[in-house]
Amino acid sequence: MRSLILLLSFLCLVNCKEDKTSETELTTTGSSNYTISFENAAHHEAEITATFKGLKSGEAAFRMSRSSPGRYAIHEFAKNVYNVKVTDGKGNVLETTRPDPYSWIVNNHDGTIIVNYTLYANHGDGTYAQVDETHAHLNMPATFMYAPSLENDTFNIEFKPRKDLNWKIATQLKLVEGNTYSADDLQYFMDSPTEISDHMLRSFEVDGQKINFALHHNGTAAEFDAYFEKVKKQSYNKRPFLGNYQLTITVNTHF
Structure with missing residues (x-):
């Protein structure tokens, strides 16, 4: 990649x-x-x-x-x-x-x-x-x-x-x-x-809290999905620190 x-x-x-x-x-x-x-x-x-x-x-x-x-x-x-x-x-x-x-x-x-x-x-x-x-x-x-x-x-x-x-x-x-x-x-x-x-958007939930992930980039949908899975993993790992938050993440990425 x-x-x-x-x-x-x-x-x-x-x-x-x-x-x-x-x-x-x-x-x-x-x-x-x-x-x-x-x-x-x-x-x-x-x-x-x-x-x-x-x-x-x-x-x-x-x-x-x-x-x-x-x-x-x-x-x-x-x-x-x-x-x-x-x-x-x-x-x-x-x-x-x-x-x-x-x-x-x-x-x-x-x-x-x-x-x-x-x-x-x-x-x-x-x-x-x-x-x-x-x-x-x-x-x-x-x-x-x-x-x-x-x-x-x-x-x-x-x-x-x-x-x-x-x-x-x-x-x-x-x-x-x-x-x-x-x-x-x-x-x-x-x-x-x-x-x-014209960004791509994915969403998931952590302990009932919705997280929206918007990515503006020059890559493919497959590359976005691969990166999205890494973001999800980090979000799950940070649960003890985030507490009861609603979280939106925006990323500007150039491949």
């Missing part, structure tokens, strides 16, 4: 979620909503719309992350964002100020801020995002702006995969309907890397 060069992203979700206080529930009335499309994937671009709703009056901030879960170096993901356009919920253009290289400040909004921007993604190492005509591999902190004041609110995202390239979606985010997914808060959203491609 030809050698494998692997880039793995493990996405783990604990079934027993931390309870939120009633005070937090009463104050979480906003939402962050995204769409992402890949018309210009050939030039490593994604077009993103972020809609932040339920913002309090006065100054509001949104920003790009500077680092990524499991990685401690500063990356300044805002350097790959351009064509930023900001409006309110009625379509009125809003002026922004930049207190630092990774943040935007807006005043005089109507409780809703809509941000359209282009992402350049051509460094698919697991920390950054990668977009081309073979796939879109999205590390969320490297891809999506967020409003810090809405971090405890719902996050919704509609992916628009390239139908002409037979792209499908592999993610641990909760399926809402169609190509729309959700997360309960910012932390879960940012820790949910997503693979959109």
Whole structure:
């Protein structure tokens, strides 16, 4: 078998979620909503719309992350964002100020801020995002702006995969309907890397927990099945350490 060069992203979700206080529930009335499309994937671009709703009056901030879960170096993901356009919920253009290289400040909004921007993604190492005509591999902190004041609110995202390239979606985010997914808060959203491609998919169960294995690669189905059996074996061996987890594994592999 030809050698494998692997880039793995493990996405783990604990079934027993931390309870939120009633005070937090009463104050979480906003939402962050995204769409992402890949018309210009050939030039490593994604077009993103972020809609932040339920913002309090006065100054509001949104920003790009500077680092990524499991990685401690500063990356300044805002350097790959351009064509930023900001409006309110009625379509009125809003002026922004930049207190630092990774943040935007807006005043005089109507409780809703809509941000359209282009992402350049051509460094698919697991920390950054990668977009081309073979796939879109999205590390969320490297891809999506967020409003810090809405971090405890719902996050919704509609992916628009390239139908002409037979792209499908592999993610641990909760399926809402169609190509729309959700997360309960910012932390879960940012820790949910997503693979959109013409990948292969296999599933199995460990102690009643379903594990989905998505593989984007240039090999054959037989090679995928052989590798899948090795992954299954490792998953069974790690049961004492994983506990009660739902696990999704996405792998980008070049044969």
